Amino acid sequence: MSPKITTELLRQLRQVMKNPRYVQEPVQAYIVPSGDAHQSEYIAPCDCRRAFISGFDGSAGTAIVTEQHAAMWTDGRYFLQAAQQMDTNWTLMKMGLKDTPTQEDWLVSVLPEGSKVGVDPFIIPADQWKRMSKALRSAGHDLVPVKENLINAIWTDCPQRPCKPLITLDLSYTGVSWRDKIVALRSKMAERKVMWFVVTALDEVAWLFNLRGSDVEYNPVFFAYAVIGMNTIRLFIDGDRIMDPAVREHLQLDSTLEPEFKIQVMPYGSILSELQAVGAGLSPKEKVWLSDKASYALTEAVPKAYRYLTPYTPICIAKAVKNAAETEGMRRAHIKDAVALCELFNWLEKEVPKGTVTEIVAADKAEEFRSQQKDFVELSFATISSTGPNGAIIHYKPVPVTNRTLSVNEIYLLDSGAQYKDGTTDVTRTMHFGTPSAYEKECFTYVLKGHIAVSAAIFPNGTKGHLLDSFARSALWDCGLDYLHGTGHGVGSFLNVHEGPCGISYKTFADEPLEAGMIVSDEPGYYEDGSFGIRIENVVLVIPAETKYNFKNRGSLTFEPLTLVPIQTKMIDVNLLTEKECNWVNQYHQKCREVVGAELERQGRHEALQWLLRETEPLARVQ
């Protein structure tokens, strides 16, 4: 990997930073964040501005360029990669290390008095603007919005913003029509006494209109905004795609409708001026609801007195609770996904001993098997296919230079998932194709105990997911082991594989309470640097639980695994399991046999079925 030469680019950027064509007043520093205008997890090539200016293309990083300096903040996952991809014009700021200054502190230390720091107001979220602006102001500087993106100004071959065809989802997939979703949203708006709601997150737009897209990788979303009033619906979207007859029919664009359900389609780029017009026309008590992660530009379009900001929008919360159609779709998707993985693991068992299967080959094979399943759309994230020491790199993605060959001597960790038209999957299994050591089995069994502790937990209605995080760690903690990531994240229904507002992590406190119908992952792990990684991940559905005393009618919840892929019993030290845990594994495997077995049979995949039957033999505890 040779670094990108950025001398000329930086010279050009520094020129536009003082060019009155682009800036009202010269800016002494310019911030280039990672994100797009929607704070998306996966971004389109045209939004990879930080990678363009610096060469560093990891998923997280913020560049700041001043007249003299260029600096890049990123976290521990990317120290090495960033150092390799950037030339000597750049200073790497290693976040999380004690001596690394914050962006604000660094700016204050290098800027001349009374400087202007520019940023694209469409890219920076309002809450981040506020924090940074305050810090700079207290040091005598100003954060200023630069309307035209200065990277775009010098990026002559910047790719077009993607504008791929839309997928319409009918009621059999969504359970609720977009009309009924609008009705429910308006009732939430009425409860909070707001007149307008601005939809800024791409998955929220997609969910609201029962549409999907493919403008970015992995997340089936499309570039759009929406502004919902009590009597109007405005959808901001570009391209011919809205001329597709199926889309027009789905959105009833050519039908005679009550005015409050008539969708006005407007250009994507007109959101700001339209929202400013809305803002200007407000009368007292007419509030506008926005996510506090919405961009500074859109937030500022609404006068402060009329803004109603919340960390989670009503769509985010409604989207998290899956209805019967979505739940059934997720079940179907997970059965198909399990079929693909049974095929894969059966294949790996035969091929790995031959020494020809690399991490990339295995990942490709997983995709191949998944793509054979009905309604497969794409992967839901970049496959983590890692063996031996690579397994200890939590966010590992195999690339040619790191690509390792699977063997009978090392643990193999596969964290992968797919988008099917009926649901999104995300599953991790850790396998050994030879004979695992006692220590590897011991660690695996602690991770399994943690996985079961969460999966089988019973807790009162209204409990937040972060309160369950320690259950996943208790068995590891007892022996002085731990893992440095959260235990679970929300999962969308043929939508983003990572979604809010719920999850299971020691890191958050502001998660929304779990409720029946929410779907999260349960994925404790253990990582031994330089040796191996272990993770056991199921996607689980929150369901009502039966308890003896039922919390005085408050009701209680537990989880039902949607993922139905065998957990390798070879890796389990049965003597470390309690009777209850042993029963859990056996019942889980029994269900895999019944449900996935039937589907393998139906698809005529007899060899994979035999593999499944072998892998789901009941465990027996030695008394």
Next chain:
Amino acid sequence: MSPKITTELLRQLRQVMKNPRYVQEPVQAYIVPSGDAHQSEYIAPCDCRRAFISGFDGSAGTAIVTEQHAAMWTDGRYFLQAAQQMDTNWTLMKMGLKDTPTQEDWLVSVLPEGSKVGVDPFIIPADQWKRMSKALRSAGHDLVPVKENLINAIWTDCPQRPCKPLITLDLSYTGVSWRDKIVALRSKMAERKVMWFVVTALDEVAWLFNLRGSDVEYNPVFFAYAVIGMNTIRLFIDGDRIMDPAVREHLQLDSTLEPEFKIQVMPYGSILSELQAVGAGLSPKEKVWLSDKASYALTEAVPKAYRYLTPYTPICIAKAVKNAAETEGMRRAHIKDAVALCELFNWLEKEVPKGTVTEIVAADKAEEFRSQQKDFVELSFATISSTGPNGAIIHYKPVPVTNRTLSVNEIYLLDSGAQYKDGTTDVTRTMHFGTPSAYEKECFTYVLKGHIAVSAAIFPNGTKGHLLDSFARSALWDCGLDYLHGTGHGVGSFLNVHEGPCGISYKTFADEPLEAGMIVSDEPGYYEDGSFGIRIENVVLVIPAETKYNFKNRGSLTFEPLTLVPIQTKMIDVNLLTEKECNWVNQYHQKCREVVGAELERQGRHEALQWLLRETEPLARVQ
């Protein structure tokens, strides 16, 4: 309980609200919070202003008086009491109910446009001021500081602020001299680049100077502030008590000292002007460190650019980690406390069947036995002595009208503790003096399992206490039971029985990580409204743990119970315990026998010793 007639008082208050002698401009509303100028948990009679103006004397409540209205906000514990103690001039605002407006919303709904809302800037903490001021300003009103307290202006027979003698603590109790504490504090100040630290919490002043007082009930503190500079020490305290030769000697007031250790004693009331003088003399980069719970008045005395506010002060954090002398003192105090409780429970066992022991008699008897122990000072909080349905009222305190007689048919819950010169105790035991029902035993056993799950938990260094809270609930949750309070709080060393910055609760997220030497309570419970309450509480010390893999040298922690009082085995359903839990109980009781038994023997308390031996017979599980 008949209500206090407040018509005339409210008339007078409304008069001073527009009297230029007291207010620069008339205020249309006046807020009377519960607290004192130090945000103390227990307040002196002279600070009970909200009780004076309203009649309601519960521990939590905020009164707001406007020209037309008088309203009181309090929580569920006090709905009944507040309704009984207040006359019809007052509207009760039931906090936690859905339709109850916040103070801000209510003010906005009743005030004429452009109103001024007054509050004593010494009583309201800065963080609360900020929140309320912002809400009022956005509705066109102003929160204004009223320097003279308007309740004091009409409270003609207001008691004097207490000014009781001080207790000096030598090194055998504190382990560290006040001089060394100042040195450590200054080093923390240097780390954060602050020049001044303002000590506002009473227990922080007491801890810093190794002094104790008795100005308020239960907390052995005295009214004072301190301002510590890098070269100066100012102690703001009133009364002759500083003339006590022992105190002068302890503080070395008459010795020749290096100037940076010379304590300047100043009047309590001069803190504001002194701090303003400090504030006025600051040069750039000279920051002043304050708690964000410090009063608005003191916070405002420091110009905003020079303020350094943190939720926890360096004293709060240092105070929480007990040194060897403090830990040993706490151990001694808990042994004495156990002796007193063995005497009490032995006495109760004999007396309860006679039907003459009421909750108040039992509480008094507990105090009597405690007061016989060496270095006993006072109780550490109001004893919760409750039987039958009273046990389900979590913050119950027996008063004549509720006083119930203990019997062999009801569960008895005693939550009590004391201040000894060597330590502070807080213990809850739940007993049955007849034959408990199977259901009572079942619930008790779940609570015990939760207690053990926390007490025996092993967790990595750096873990925050709130991550352990769910361990205490898991056994209850499994059967559909729960309790609606946190699991533990920090405990001072001959100081406040409730102290920050650590604890074990689902409610907080901002607690500091647990570290060896911290002391917290472990007190899960279960409450059946109208029937009984169960709680099992030990004070526990955080200690290093030995684990197989030791978190890659990050180290691990667990708890050692300091409380050594038998847990009634009659209440335990042994078959619900795991082998590990059963061993925990037996080892705990073995330690009670050894340690407390020896002290009972030494004190010649033979009957109580016999009781202890009976109560600590090992449990045997039926296999």
